[in-house]
Amino acid sequence: MTGQVITITSGKGGVGKTTTTANLGIALALQGKRVVCIDADIGLRNLDIVLGLENRIVYDIVDVVEGRARLRQAMIKDKRMPELSLIPAAQTRDKTAVSPEQMLAICADLKQEVDFVLVDSPAGIERGFQNAIVGADQVLIVTTPEVSAVRDADRIVGLLEAAEKSPARLIINRIRPSMVKRGDMLSVADVLEILAIQLIGIVPDDEQIIVATNRGQPAALDNRSQSGQAFRNIAARLLGQDVPLMALKDTDGWLQRLGRFVIPRRE
Amino acid sequence: MSFWDQIFRPRSTSSQVAKERLQVVLVHDRVKLSPELLETLKNEIIAVISKHVSIDQEAMEIKLTHGRGYQKLTADIPILGSRDSAAPRRPR
Numbered sequence: 001m002t003g004q005v006i007t008i009t010s011g012k013g014g015v016g017k018t019t020t021t022a023n024l025g026i027a028l029a030l031q032g033k034r035v036v037c038i039d040a041d042i043g044l045r046n047l048d049i050v051l052g053l054e055n056r057i058v059y060d061i062v063d064v065v066e067g068r069a070r071l072r073q074a075m076i077k078d079k080r081m082p083e084l085s086l087i088p089a090a091q092t093r094d095k096t097a098v099s100p101e102q103m104l105a106i107c108a109d110l111k112q113e114v115d116f117v118l119v120d121s122p123a124g125i126e127r128g129f130q131n132a133i134v135g136a137d138q139v140l141i142v143t144t145p146e147v148s149a150v151r152d153a154d155r156i157v158g159l160l161e162a163a164e165k166s167p168a169r170l171i172i173n174r175i176r177p178s179m180v181k182r183g184d185m186l187s188v189a190d191v192l193e194i195l196a197i198q199l200i201g202i203v204p205d206d207e208q209i210i211v212a213t214n215r216g217q218p219a220a221l222d223n224r225s226q227s228g229q230a231f232r233n234i235a236a237r238l239l240g241q242d243v244p245l246m247a248l249k250d251t252d253g254w255l256q257r258l259g260r261f262v263i264p265r266r267e
Numbered sequence: 268m269s270f271w272d273q274i275f276r277p278r279s280t281s282s283q284v285a286k287e288r289l290q291v292v293l294v295h296d297r298v299k300l301s302p303e304l305l306e307t308l309k310n311e312i313i314a315v316i317s318k319h320v321s322i323d324q325e326a327m328e329i330k331l332t333h334g335r336g337y338q339k340l341t342a343d344i345p346i347l348g349s350r351d352s353a354a355p356r357r358p359r
Contacts, residue, residue: 146285183281185282190282
């Protein structure tokens, strides 16, 4: 049985790739799937801290590539769920420490062991990105409803086509329904019309993500979190389950709405 | 514009502005046509068409636009009058 490699990428930094990878890893493991997350952002290691596994790192991906550790030794098991493990990035090296061929070999090895290999891509379109997509069976592009993130996502769509890694599917992160409603944020329909790729999920902007990251307890572990539910839905869709898009609630209270009514928007 | 038109005039929201700006910028990102190449194209089109038809070269415009799901070059070429037509040309 072979698993599949799913790369999470975006072009632009700071749109939620690492948060998405961590939450999808947790959510797939919650469904009983064996998952390994790879932090491909060498030099800017972060997936470990978002997952709350930063204190348990002994070996990293560069140690594996350079023969100081076996792949199995570098896999940190998540104590919350035995199905999930992490291969951390090296912190003191750069993207050239791993070649695309080495990355491909690691992905091929891991596919024999687990159901899903989730690769957290670094921002940008250079070597780190190329490494992250080389072994991918499918690619998820994360964007936010902002012009810069959407423009970069479009560039990624083009590069993935050129690399024969398409069709990628889109996650629109950090949607603020109240802003969409008053016409101050691109809607899901707007973004889809512009990028013309398939959507796999939408995630509302959620303060709980910051709390979850503070604690190293991804939101997907929290049943009350709306964004956690959104990530669990995406994981279910990856497993072929038919889950409708979540209805996003206008989170503004009556006071904010009254404020907008009384104080008209500037042009 | 009347007072009421001023009040009820539909404003374009910032998300509409964002969408339009993105669509314009992505047309150029996708096609990878440099402004220099666009200028070359324009001059060559002028040369070809001028052989047969008199055109207003100053007012001619060639630009990238988008249709649904595709990019296109749009040329707007005002004609001054056919070369062999007997009608007097419109003065420049």
